Amino acid sequence: MDAERRLRPEDVVELNPNYHFRWEEPQEAHVLLYPEGIVKLNETAASILERCTDGRSIASVAADLSRQYDEANLSLDVLKFLEVAHAKGWVRIKS
Amino acid sequence: MPKAGSGLSLDGLGMPLWLVIELTYKCPLKCPWCSNPVDFDRYRNELSTKEWKKVLQAGRRLGSVQLGFTGGEPMLRNDLEELVEEADRLGYYTNLITSGVGLNPVRLRALKKAGLKQIQLSIQACDQELNEKLVGLDVFAHKIAIARTIKAEGFPMVLNVPVSRYNIDQTEALIELAADLGVEYLELANLQYYNWALLNRAELLPTREQLARSEAQVKAARERLGKRLTIYFVVPDYYDNRPKACMNGWGAIHLTIAPDGTALPCQEARLIKGIEFPNVREHGLDWIWRESPAFNQFRGDGWMKEPCRSCDEREKDFGGCRCQAFLLTGDASNTDPVCAESPHRHVIDELIGCAQKRDEARAGRLVMRQRGLGPRTGVKAD
Numbered sequence: 462m463d464a465e466r467r468l469r470p471e472d473v474v475e476l477n478p479n480y481h482f483r484w485e486e487p488q489e490a491h492v493l494l495y496p497e498g499i500v501k502l503n504e505t506a507a508s509i510l511e512r513c514t515d516g517r518s519i520a521s522v523a524a525d526l527s528r529q530y531d532e533a534n535l536s537l538d539v540l541k542f543l544e545v546a547h548a549k550g551w552v553r554i555k556s
Numbered sequence: 557m558p559k560a561g562s563g564l565s566l567d568g569l570g571m572p573l574w575l576v577i578e579l580t581y582k583c584p585l586k587c588p589w590c591s592n593p594v595d596f597d598r599y600r601n602e603l604s605t606k607e608w609k610k611v612l613q614a615g616r617r618l619g620s621v622q623l624g625f626t627g628g629e630p631m632l633r634n635d636l637e638e639l640v641e642e643a644d645r646l647g648y649y650t651n652l653i654t655s656g657v658g659l660n661p662v663r664l665r666a667l668k669k670a671g672l673k674q675i676q677l678s679i680q681a682c683d684q685e686l687n688e689k690l691v692g693l694d695v696f697a698h699k700i701a702i703a704r705t706i707k708a709e710g711f712p713m714v715l716n717v718p719v720s721r722y723n724i725d726q727t728e729a730l731i732e733l734a735a736d737l738g739v740e741y742l743e744l745a746n747l748q749y750y751n752w753a754l755l756n757r758a759e760l761l762p763t764r765e766q767l768a769r770s771e772a773q774v775k776a777a778r779e780r781l782g783k784r785l786t787i788y789f790v791v792p793d794y795y796d797n798r799p800k801a802c803m804n805g806w807g808a809i810h811l812t813i814a815p816d817g818t819a820l821p822c823q824e825a826r827l828i829k830g831i832e833f834p835n836v837r838e839h840g841l842d843w844i845w846r847e848s849p850a851f852n853q854f855r856g857d858g859w860m861k862e863p864c865r866s867c868d869e870r871e872k873d874f875g876g877c878r879c880q881a882f883l884l885t886g887d888a889s890n891t892d893p894v895c896a897e898s899p900h901r902h903v904i905d906e907l908i909g910c911a912q913k914r915d916e917a918r919a920g921r922l923v924m925r926q927r928g929l930g931p932r933t934g935v936k937a938d
Contacts, residue, residue, distance in 0.1 A: 479712040479740060481649060481673070487571055487619035494649035496674040496712050496741060499573060499622050501566065550783055 466554075468543055470520035470536060474513050474552040482510060493551060500551075509542050514552065519543060566804060571619030572811035572845055575648075576626060576823065577611065579636065580815050583629040584657050586692030586924035587680070589718055589753035589760060591823050592628060597927040599816045605635040607837070609642050611813055614841035616646040620811065623648040628815065631658030637666045644671025651676060653716075656702045657695055664702075664709055675706050676714040676743075681722075682729040690722060692924050703737050714741040719770075719790075720760035721911075727770040731777045735785050742785055744774065746792040750824040750879055755929075756922050761911040767795055794904050798869070799876025799892035806854035806878055811845060819844045821851060828882045854878050859889050863897040 468474070476482055481494040491507035493500040502510065512522040523536035546552045566573065581596040593599070603611070612623070623643050630636055631654055643650050652667065653676045679699050681687040687696040706713050715734045717723065723730070727744065734742035746767070747753045747760055762770075774789045781787075793800050803810045803822045812820040817836040820826055826833055831853060834844045845851055853859065857870050864875040875881075876892020884893045885900045893900035923929075 479674075485621055488569060488621075492621065494621065494673075496714050497622070497624070497651055497676065499566065499649075550786070 468519065468540060468547055468554070470523070470540065471518050473516060473518050473555040474543060474547070475555045476514045477550055477553055480551055482514070506542060509539055510546065513543060566809060568619070568809040571809070572615065573620060573809040574622045574624070574811065575615040575620035576624040576810070576812040577608065578626050578628065578812065578814050578823065579608070579630045579633045580628040582632050583627055583655065584693060585629070585655050585695070586926060587690065587718070587752070588756045588922040588924050589720065589747045590925040591751055593826060594751055594755060594929050599814065602815045603817050605638060607817065608639055611836055611841065612639070612643050612646055612648070615811070616648065618841060618845055621649060622651065624651045624653055626653040629655055629657060631663070637663070637670045640667055640672050641670035649673050656699045659702050661705050664705055668709055668711070672711070674713070675711050676716050677703055677706065678716045678718065680718060682726050682733045686723060703739070707738050713739045714743055715739045716743045716745060719744050719746040721762040721766065722760070724762045724766045724770050727773045731773070731787065735781060740786060741788065743788040743790070745790040748793060750827060750883065752925055754883065757907070758910060758914070759920055759922050761792060761794065761907065763912050764795065764908070767792065793894050794908055796894055797896040799873050799894045801873045802877035805874040807851040822879070824879045827879055828888045854889070861889060861891070864891050867897065
């Protein structure tokens with residue numbers, strides 16, 4: 462398995478099944494819950510994670526977000542964030 | 557409490573994100589570093605199922621989201637499954653913190669069905685002999701068997717090792733054991749010295765050399781194992797020169813409810829004398845968290861003295877641990893003496909010095925957890 466390699470735009474990622482990703486009303490934020498831990502996500506991180514764990518490629522999500530936020534090209538930012546999420550074990554490459 | 561110091565800082569917007577409920581102080585094991593009060597048997601009036609459910613409901617309304625079921629040994633409560641089910645219904649992420657004693661495949665499946673998300677199982681050594689010496693009971697084989705069942709049932713799992721002079725040299729073997737069991741997380745939690753651990757500190761504190769060797773082995777294993785196994789390494793804070801960001805600050809994100817309903821900012825806080833901690837039987841949890849004098853005593857930085865008051869790291873470490881300041885300097889509002897800037901740092905240095913010079917041949921014996929000891933004295937109370 463190639464779990465430790467860098468992510469590529471054509472990759473599809475999925476949430477690590479040991480992580481729960483959800484909206485937490487009192488915090489007015491999305492959170493990741495996992496064994497003995499919690500991460501609060503900002504709006505951008507949450508929208509990337511929400512779309513990227515939906516079975517679509519990183520490139521397709523980045524194109525979507527670029528349109529939505531009216532930015533020329535967000536693919537580098539999306540990839541950069543997912544690299545961090547991947548390194549932290551929040552997401553993994555879908556095989 | 558150890559873990560808060562090692563995690564990342566988290567702003568809970570003033571809510572107790574972490575709720576820890578100590579269902580009982582009873583436990584079949586006799587660990588000589590137990591975090592329960594030395595006079596734990598004085599507190600026998602455990603909350604009922606109904607009262608715990610009220611605590612869970614009130615906690616969720618206050619914004620709690622991570623929930624730890626602990627003790628004592630929480631498996632001794634036969635309403636555990638019912639409480640887990642209620643917690644899951646309320647939307648908590650539920651963690652069970654257990655020695656594994658009392659856990660069997662039937663209860664494990666019932667807990668899974670009730671919605672339990674994660675199990676933290678403790679193990680004290682990677683062989684039967686040392687494990688039995690450290691916990692006072694022959695439970696090693698059971699722990700290994702139940703660890704495998706936990707994994708077979710599909711729970712994510714933290715293998716927690718309370719680390720002392722006695723088992724720190726097994727670091728490599730413990731890592732191999734964790735990898736072999738297929739757990740996601742190994743927590744090598746060097747003891748922090750409160751309650752029973754404090755009573756046995758001279759026996760338990762590892763030497764600087766032991767610690768350095770263990771840390772190097774963890775580093776090598778992290779590189780070798782990568783994402784297969786996440787290893788948390790909690791240092792014994794005496795060997796640090798900056799204090800731990802204990803509990804992410806007093807009354808910031810942590811709320812512990814003791815078996816008798818006493819609400820505490822951390823599991824050890826009732827060792828600080830002179831603070832009256834509120835009880836959920838007498839007050840609403842909302843008032844306790846937001847208004848009670850106990851929870852406001854060391855909130856923010858208004859209470860700080862020098863050198864904390866003018867230190868630019870005060871928002872990073874919150875002055876360290878209030879319990880440790882009380883235990884080692886006599887005043888809970890002093891800087892944690894672990895800090896190199898503390899005027900009491902010499903106390904820590906002397907303790908470390910003693911640990912290096914310990915004569916193995918004359919080593920004393922461990923005071924195992926037992927009933928009938930008075931608070932922090934090691935002498936019969938009555």
